[in-house]
Amino acid sequence: MDPLWTEAGPVTDANRDALVVDVDGFEGPLDLLLHLARTQKVDLARISVLALTEQYLSFIDRVRALKLEVAADYLVVAAWLAYLKSKLLIPQKPGEDEQTGEEMAAILQFRLQRLEAMRDAGTRLVNRNRLGRDVFARGMPETVIVDRRSKFDASLYDLLTAYASERQRNAVTTVEISERHVWSLKEARDRLITLIGELSDWTALDSFLVDYLVLPEKRATALASSFAASLELVREGAVELSQSKPFATLYLRSVTTKSRATDNSGETTHG
Amino acid sequence: MDDGGQSTVVPFDGDERDQDGLDMDNPARRLQVAEAARMAEAVIFASAEPVSEKALADRLPEDADIPAALEELKTIYDKRGVNLIRVGDAWAFRTAGDLSFLMSRDAVVQKKLSRAALEVLATIAYHQPVTRAEIEDVRGVETSKGTLDILLETDWVRMRGRRRSPGRPVTYGTTLAFLDHFGLSELRDLPGMDELKGAGLLSTRMPTNFSVPLPLDDPDELTEDEDPLTDIDLEELGLLTPGGAND
Amino acid sequence: MDDGGQSTVVPFDGDERDQDGLDMDNPARRLQVAEAARMAEAVIFASAEPVSEKALADRLPEDADIPAALEELKTIYDKRGVNLIRVGDAWAFRTAGDLSFLMSRDAVVQKKLSRAALEVLATIAYHQPVTRAEIEDVRGVETSKGTLDILLETDWVRMRGRRRSPGRPVTYGTTLAFLDHFGLSELRDLPGMDELKGAGLLSTRMPTNFSVPLPLDDPDELTEDEDPLTDIDLEELGLLTPGGAND
Numbered sequence: 017m018d019p020l021w022t023e024a025g026p027v028t029d030a031n032r033d034a035l036v037v038d039v040d041g042f043e044g045p046l047d048l049l050l051h052l053a054r055t056q057k058v059d060l061a062r063i064s065v066l067a068l069t070e071q072y073l074s075f076i077d078r079v080r081a082l083k084l085e086v087a088a089d090y091l092v093v094a095a096w097l098a099y100l101k102s103k104l105l106i107p108q109k110p111g112e113d114e115q116t117g118e119e120m121a122a123i124l125q126f127r128l129q130r131l132e133a134m135r136d137a138g139t140r141l142v143n144r145n146r147l148g149r150d151v152f153a154r155g156m157p158e159t160v161i162v163d164r165r166s167k168f169d170a171s172l173y174d175l176l177t178a179y180a181s182e183r184q185r186n187a188v189t190t191v192e193i194s195e196r197h198v199w200s201l202k203e204a205r206d207r208l209i210t211l212i213g214e215l216s217d218w219t220a221l222d223s224f225l226v227d228y229l230v231l232p233e234k235r236a237t238a239l240a241s242s243f244a245a246s247l248e249l250v251r252e253g254a255v256e257l258s259q260s261k262p263f264a265t266l267y268l269r270s271v272t273t274k275s276r277a278t279d280n281s282g283e284t285t286h287g
Numbered sequence: 288m289d290d291g292g293q294s295t296v297v298p299f300d301g302d303e304r305d306q307d308g309l310d311m312d313n314p315a316r317r318l319q320v321a322e323a324a325r326m327a328e329a330v331i332f333a334s335a336e337p338v339s340e341k342a343l344a345d346r347l348p349e350d351a352d353i354p355a356a357l358e359e360l361k362t363i364y365d366k367r368g369v370n371l372i373r374v375g376d377a378w379a380f381r382t383a384g385d386l387s388f389l390m391s392r393d394a395v396v397q398k399k400l401s402r403a404a405l406e407v408l409a410t411i412a413y414h415q416p417v418t419r420a421e422i423e424d425v426r427g428v429e430t431s432k433g434t435l436d437i438l439l440e441t442d443w444v445r446m447r448g449r450r451r452s453p454g455r456p457v458t459y460g461t462t463l464a465f466l467d468h469f470g471l472s473e474l475r476d477l478p479g480m481d482e483l484k485g486a487g488l489l490s491t492r493m494p495t496n497f498s499v500p501l502p503l504d505d506p507d508e509l510t511e512d513e514d515p516l517t518d519i520d521l522e523e524l525g526l527l528t529p530g531g532a533n534d
Numbered sequence: 535m536d537d538g539g540q541s542t543v544v545p546f547d548g549d550e551r552d553q554d555g556l557d558m559d560n561p562a563r564r565l566q567v568a569e570a571a572r573m574a575e576a577v578i579f580a581s582a583e584p585v586s587e588k589a590l591a592d593r594l595p596e597d598a599d600i601p602a603a604l605e606e607l608k609t610i611y612d613k614r615g616v617n618l619i620r621v622g623d624a625w626a627f628r629t630a631g632d633l634s635f636l637m638s639r640d641a642v643v644q645k646k647l648s649r650a651a652l653e654v655l656a657t658i659a660y661h662q663p664v665t666r667a668e669i670e671d672v673r674g675v676e677t678s679k680g681t682l683d684i685l686l687e688t689d690w691v692r693m694r695g696r697r698r699s700p701g702r703p704v705t706y707g708t709t710l711a712f713l714d715h716f717g718l719s720e721l722r723d724l725p726g727m728d729e730l731k732g733a734g735l736l737s738t739r740m741p742t743n744f745s746v747p748l749p750l751d752d753p754d755e756l757t758e759d760e761d762p763l764t765d766i767d768l769e770e771l772g773l774l775t776p777g778g779a780n781d
Contacts, residue, residue, distance in 0.1 A: 046427025150387035152580035179656030329615035368575030436734035
């Protein structure tokens with residue numbers, strides 16, 4: 017995932033800056049979702065994911081109707097939610113080798129709960145008795161007790177910042193900023209994987225991505241570039257593609273997930 | 288006090304100690320421990336930073352029973368205006384928490400952590416060792432510049448090493464300074480740690496039984512997707528000195 | 535111990551006190567003094583300078599009997615590793631005189647590495663084996679011999695060998711002590727370019743030809759274009775006295 021990113025590093029960066037319309041100060045789509053989920057005023061474990069999906073999509077539609085540019089993160093999640101909604105509404109055909117809507121919904125709930133848990137934990141942490149605010153160390157230390165390993169003092173952070181700034185100072189910094197208004201589908205999918213977790217099972221997303229990321233008149237070309245981007249991801253070994261017949265929906269799944277799963281079980285197999 | 292991890296730094300006195308750890312009926316031994324406690328007290332008191340048991344061992348006489356001395360000191364200072372606090376494998380005197388109302392005048396203005404930085408800090412603290420990709424997975428956003436580097440700069444967060452997985456990503460964890468700042472003796476003391484672990488919220492992937500959000504009947508019982516803690520887990524939780532043999 | 539001077543700051547309870555100064559038979563009063571002692575203890579402990587009785591009076595609750603509290607504290611600490619002492623009209627904690635020998639060992643002042651030294655150290659770590667000229671290429675400025683000498687003195691940097699190239703320049707590398715000090719299990723634990731960027735330490739907008747080298751797998755092994763250092767080399771470099779008799 018990372019190598020894909022750095023390849024397009026500077027360009028992506030510039031683009032990100034241009035696109036960031038912080039949707040009312042939310043820190044990313046998961047934050048927005050958590051906020052919307054709380055408005056349901058029930059335990060996160062009992063929220064209606066379908067209702068949450070509706071809330072989110074209508075929120076995005078409203079923002080877009082105001083002709084405000086919405087950061088791509090939010091659109092990618094909108095695409096995923098639209099897909100989730102379709103899966104929740106249309107009963108699963110038996111024997112289909114892909115995630116059920118219920119499984120996808122459970123993943124979403126898990127992620128919302130986990131984010132909320134980390135937020136609460138952060139709050140509890142800063143509200144503890146803290147050194148230098150509530151509890152204090154000796155104000156008049158008489159000596160510095162050091163493990164006598166070295167009479168020199170430097171931290172890894174010191175070392176790394178020194179190195180980074182040295183290299184930065186001497187690198188010729190010419191940055192090309194190219195203007196693009198739409199994210200490439202490859203970028204979108206990269207983000208999607210970051211945002212929604214690994215797509216471990218066959219997932220059809222392209223049509224939804226295109227709906228949310230691209231203006232209607234550009235959908236045909238976007239779909240084409242999406243397909244091209246998918247092929248490239250396949251070539252790089254990042255995803256697998258599957259299509260049952262010509263013109264049928266394109267399914268993709270992450271390859272890294274599988275290899276990581278293998279790795280966790282002990283042996284690393286390089287493939 | 289967990290004696291297990293500490294025995295590694297005290298080389299000689301293992302055989303002198305009986306089952307109860309201290310043979311306090313022996314007046315000579317009692318005096319010896321009291322004297323060691325005085326010395327440990329002086330050294331720890333003199334320093335603003337936590338003093339490691341190794342540093343104490345370096346300074347105190349070879350035959351000093353440091354764990355016993357610390358135990359005694361800790362008891363002596365328990366109800367006082369200044370307490371002896373364990374921070375990882377180090378010890379420090381800190382003013383008692385209930386007196387914070389008195390101390391506010393000494394408070395140095397601390398940089399307020401941004402919400403994002405706090406979230407990243409909590410994610411690192413509870414999930415460590417954790418990679419940047421995993422932090423982003425928890426938060427659903429990329430970590431912007433000025434978040435991780437601020438935490439590294441405060442010296443609450445450090446790079447721990449690399450994950451043994453494809454790409455060998457760098458892992459992050461917290462420091463002794465983190466424990467010291469937030470008044471934690473070890474990571475297991477993190478607020479809500481056990482409940483969060485029990486609820487499966489500290490895993491990078493959704494636990495298989497997650498869709499059943501019923502509270503556990505017996506929080507001590509392992510859930511289906513939990514493995515019993517291995518030594519490596521315990522090390523990570525700071526319950527065991529890395530490499531240290533249990534006694 | 536001089537009670538006389540203190541009675542002036544205690545407005546109301548003069549008549550409650552008997553000849554011995556404190557009416558310690560009264561349990562409520564005893565508790566009150568103990569609590570005041572706790573507070574005084576915390577305040578004096580945390581203060582960067584000796585604390586006057588007036589300053590204590592400003593800070594502690596109005597009804598606190600400060601002379602009694604200080605008296606009690608002084609008694610408590612009298613035989614301890616740390617004593618409460620009077621400095622003019624103020625109070626401070628000090629290591630007990632008979633234990634000062636414990637402090638003298640720490641007289642070594644830890645030196646901070648200069649920015650330039652840190653940069654050279656980092657350059658050596660990432661680019662090893664590296665010659666002085668190559669360090670210069672990376673840094674864009676000349677490296678003084680003094681800086682290299684300091685780094686050799688840290689024991690984090692060593693001369694590895696000589697490059698098989700004209701002039702046979704000395705190659706530098708890091709030591710095991712380097713890894714140990716910076717908490718790395720191997721050189722490859724040093725974060726790469728992506729990770730430096732991800733941590734916010736390196737700008738994400740670096741030129742496309744920019745790269746950070748992969749540190750050596752095995753820093754102990756000489757690379758193909760390195761010769762080992764001979765005794766003659768060491769003599770030339772002034773690391774070995776001719777004849778080798780002296781150290």
